Amino acid sequence: MKEKIQYYLDLIIVLTQKEIKVRYKSSFLGYLWSIGHPLALAFVFFLAFKIVMKVEIENYSLFLIAGLFPWQWFSNSVNSSPSVFLQNGSIIKKVNFPRNIIPLTIILQEMFHFLLSIPVIILFLFMYHKSPSFSWLYGLPILVSIQFLMIFGISLMISSANLFFRDLERLTSIFLTLLFYFTPIIYPETMVPQEYKTLINLNPLAPLMVSWRKLFLNGTLEIFDVGISLVYALVALVLGYQVYRKLSWRFAEIL
Amino acid sequence: MNEPAIIFDQVHKSYPLYHHITGGIKNFLFHLPKALTTLKNSKYEALKNISFSVDKGESLGIIGRNGAGKSTILGLIAGVIKPSEGKVIVKGKISPFLELGGSFHPELTGKENIILNGVLLGLTRDKVRKKIDDIIEFSELGDFIDQPIRIYSSGMLARLGFSVVAHLDPEILIIDEVLAAGDIDFQKKCFQRMLGFRKNGVTMVFVSHSMESVERICDRAIWIEKHTIQMEGHPKDVVSHYKAR
Numbered sequence: 001m002k003e004k005i006q007y008y009l010d011l012i013i014v015l016t017q018k019e020i021k022v023r024y025k026s027s028f029l030g031y032l033w034s035i036g037h038p039l040a041l042a043f044v045f046f047l048a049f050k051i052v053m054k055v056e057i058e059n060y061s062l063f064l065i066a067g068l069f070p071w072q073w074f075s076n077s078v079n080s081s082p083s084v085f086l087q088n089g090s091i092i093k094k095v096n097f098p099r100n101i102i103p104l105t106i107i108l109q110e111m112f113h114f115l116l117s118i119p120v121i122i123l124f125l126f127m128y129h130k131s132p133s134f135s136w137l138y139g140l141p142i143l144v145s146i147q148f149l150m151i152f153g154i155s156l157m158i159s160s161a162n163l164f165f166r167d168l169e170r171l172t173s174i175f176l177t178l179l180f181y182f183t184p185i186i187y188p189e190t191m192v193p194q195e196y197k198t199l200i201n202l203n204p205l206a207p208l209m210v211s212w213r214k215l216f217l218n219g220t221l222e223i224f225d226v227g228i229s230l231v232y233a234l235v236a237l238v239l240g241y242q243v244y245r246k247l248s249w250r251f252a253e254i255l
Numbered sequence: 256m257n258e259p260a261i262i263f264d265q266v267h268k269s270y271p272l273y274h275h276i277t278g279g280i281k282n283f284l285f286h287l288p289k290a291l292t293t294l295k296n297s298k299y300e301a302l303k304n305i306s307f308s309v310d311k312g313e314s315l316g317i318i319g320r321n322g323a324g325k326s327t328i329l330g331l332i333a334g335v336i337k338p339s340e341g342k343v344i345v346k347g348k349i350s351p352f353l354e355l356g357g358s359f360h361p362e363l364t365g366k367e368n369i370i371l372n373g374v375l376l377g378l379t380r381d382k383v384r385k386k387i388d389d390i391i392e393f394s395e396l397g398d399f400i401d402q403p404i405r406i407y408s409s410g411m412l413a414r415l416g417f418s419v420v421a422h423l424d425p426e427i428l429i430i431d432e433v434l435a436a437g438d439i440d441f442q443k444k445c446f447q448r449m450l451g452f453r454k455n456g457v458t459m460v461f462v463s464h465s466m467e468s469v470e471r472i473c474d475r476a477i478w479i480e481k482h483t484i485q486m487e488g489h490p491k492d493v494v495s496h497y498k499a500r
Contacts, residue, residue, distance in 0.1 A: 010374050015371075018371055093335055094335065095376065096333055096351065249337055252335035
């Protein structure tokens with residue numbers, strides 16, 4: 001049993017290393033790319049909302065990246081989920097190992113990039129004469145864990161189901177675009193009109209993204225937001241695992 | 256020594272033909288009852304009533320035409336697919352290897368691929384690290400080992416792939432068409448290695464289109480024709496009947 005766990009751990013490490021290496025190997029700028037995309041997005045929104053539309057949000061560029069970096073982790077992982085099993089078809093057809101390791105490694109890889117982007121957030125904090133708070137020491141691990149569980153659940157669901165219903169790939173990217181604008185990432189939750197405010201927390205991602213921003217900007221962690229995020233994450237995990245369990249034994253024959 | 260390591264007991268395997276649903280959602284919905292029945296009944300019979308067993312330490316060759324069902328048998332042994340009917344029992348640690356090099360990544364170097372593949376094939380990272388020098392030496396790839404394998408020739412890829420397999424410590428080894436690529440010297444080396452595995456009591460299941468290798472390596476052979484066992488027996492007899500078909 002212990003040997004088996006050690007083996008699976010090794011498998012996760014090796015496959016995650018592979019993803020990270022492959023991503024950096026053939027590109028010249030390497031690390032810069034993983035922060036380049038969210039920074040470019042931040043720049044576009046800053047231009048549109050702050051400079052053109054003159055929206056009144058304090059420290060808007062800092063505000064943007066505090067939400068966009070964790071969003072990137074979520075969005076990149078979910079976006080690549082439909083294809084993870086397809087891309088690793090040759091391994092799945094040959095070796096009998098728990099297939100859920102594959103989406104797991106993708107999420108770990110994206111998490112790694114997210115963690116590497118935190119220094120950029122710190123840099124922006126300093127630019128606005130702020131500094132990281134001690135609450136990050138427990139806040140970061142809590143939010144990282146919650147987001148990890150949530151993505152893992154969603155990713156298991158999408159990656160498994162997509163093998164049987166390939167249209168899911170298109171639906172996923174549309175769904176992500178909608179989700180992005182329904183989630184308070186480029187706007188604060190306080191700006192949402194009163195009559196829709198109660199709807200915000202129906203969006204599973206909203207309380208989590210709000211928590212990230214509050215942690216990065218103010219160093220605070222609100223137990224209510226963290227609580228519902230955790231509930232959503234666990235629901236996603238249970239659902240995703242059920243779908244995966246029902247379908248996984250047929251992966252090798254359908255690929 | 257006559258304990259079976261692999262048992263196939265009246266195994267049937269059929270695949271549903273999933274692509275029937277991709278006729279478009281419109282067609283599917285307009286002819287719903289008909290579409291559902293075709294969906295249920297469209298099956299592809301890959302194996303019919305296959306029964307055989309492989310003893311511990313025995314090497315079994317499987318021959319037959321393309322699409323006869325050989326790879327499905329290997330998949331069932333490796334445990335990546337399940338039989339539709341019947342039972343497959345496998346006792347022992349399997350080193351699955353169907354088509355060498357399929358799980359290599361082109362952007363990684365030879366060395367990195369050795370580690371990745373070693374772990375995928377069932378070794379821990381520690382064991383791979385201990386064996387890596389032997390593996391590299393066996394492959395005779397020299398300085399190429401630090402190059403990304405996308406620049407390798409197919410022969411070099413075969414070398415890398417077999418070198419990893421050659422250093423596994425399997426109880427059951429599944430081999431699908433290994434000796435096709437690689438030059439004569441290396442093929443000889445592979446042969447030696449496989450005979451060595453056989454001597455050490457490794458159970459082997461060997462799929463090949465090279466009749467010569469089947470005759471040299473295997474104790475027994477089965478010939479799969481049209482998804483059933485056409486013949487089973489001494490490799491020489493089976494091969495000569497297969498050739499004369």
